[in-house]
Amino acid sequence: MTPCAVTTGFFTLGKCGQMAVAGCPxxxxxxxxxxxxxxxxxPECAAARNQFSHPASVSAHRRRxxxxxxxxxxxxxxxxxxxxxxxxxxxxxxxxxSQDYLDDGDDALVDS
Amino acid sequence: xxxxxQKAAIAGFPPLHQALIHDRSLAATLPAAQWLAxxxxxxxxxxxxxxxxxxxPARVPDVLVPLILEIGSDLGPKGLxxxxxxxxxxxAPGKSHPPRQLPVRPPIRSIAETWSIDPWLRLRxxxxxxxxxxxxxxxxxxxxxxxxxxxxxxxxTKNKFKHVxxxxxxxxxxxxxxxxxxASPPPRWIAVTIRDGQRRGITAATKLDRMPQNGxxxxxxxxxxxxxxxxxxxxxxx
Numbered sequence: 001m002t003p004c005a006v007t008t009g010f011f012t013l014g015k016c017g018q019m020a021v022a023g024c025p026x027x028x029x030x031x032x033x034x035x036x037x038x039x040x041x042x043p044e045c046a047a048a049r050n051q052f053s054h055p056a057s058v059s060a061h062r063r064r065x066x067x068x069x070x071x072x073x074x075x076x077x078x079x080x081x082x083x084x085x086x087x088x089x090x091x092x093x094x095x096x097x098s099q100d101y102l103d104d105g106d107d108a109l110v111d112s
Numbered sequence: 113x114x115x116x117x118q119k120a121a122i123a124g125f126p127p128l129h130q131a132l133i134h135d136r137s138l139a140a141t142l143p144a145a146q147w148l149a150x151x152x153x154x155x156x157x158x159x160x161x162x163x164x165x166x167x168x169p170a171r172v173p174d175v176l177v178p179l180i181l182e183i184g185s186d187l188g189p190k191g192l193x194x195x196x197x198x199x200x201x202x203x204a205p206g207k208s209h210p211p212r213q214l215p216v217r218p219p220i221r222s223i224a225e226t227w228s229i230d231p232w233l234r235l236r237x238x239x240x241x242x243x244x245x246x247x248x249x250x251x252x253x254x255x256x257x258x259x260x261x262x263x264x265x266x267x268x269t270k271n272k273f274k275h276v277x278x279x280x281x282x283x284x285x286x287x288x289x290x291x292x293x294x295a296s297p298p299p300r301w302i303a304v305t306i307r308d309g310q311r312r313g314i315t316a317a318t319k320l321d322r323m324p325q326n327g328x329x330x331x332x333x334x335x336x337x338x339x340x341x342x343x344x345x346x347x348x349x350x
Binding site (some may be wrong): 008009010011012013040055059062063066069073074075076 | 331
């Protein structure tokens, strides 16, 4: 069984872990039925494209904004390193705003 | 009969949704799934109810619903979220102290000072990492009613208001977890208090002289204060 790789939780992060039924066409993450957002994207990729019809996409957008503002308020370089690369992608200033639909490279989590 | 369809729609809402409409307050302890059902109902409010008298308080969609969604995602499978929310405002009965007279000198004839205290949000959540999160947000208003007489013997009255908001967040760590002091201090406007015991309690508190101007700013302030207790336990050590 492939578990769903979507990050859940706001303060206590964890993985969803339910049985995956699809993969995100943008980032390739395994997704369970609850986390398939618009166009089959994962919530984070849908939020990066400003597609908010799925509640999880709205939450992903809100978390991205919160982490961006709280990282500026706290200047804590240690706490945020404990996030994995998927969580840290929320700090990428271009991940949500830029809509260039270009190849962002192999290491980019959210390919816009 | 007026507003028949909207009355019927309200009658079909969950009781907590109806309480927010009619009483502008809410108090409940529920698991995450039931809170999610309530937020879904609140999200559909505008589709069927358009009368201004029955509109939801502005803080419900802007602050309460996002908080329920985000903190609800941190609850464990058996975790409960308790919320006591009161959106009646500072002028509601029972929230104001009796006015007291301050000493004055001419030309001022009297100053009556009235304090109003509005704890409009209290929240307690049992998180999936075994810790407990408590949030309390209190608005305070100081009103000074100043009466003075000018040289032409006219008596004039002026009201001055000062608003302050306090946000206090406490996280009780699980019994076996002690936590570590974060590498960087919190922002200067957040004070941190540690209370040791069977379960270590980390309290982050702030007093905002400038009230948040909108729902997004209010939510951001609450979440920023709530971040501090979670910096004491790095991810993977909880």
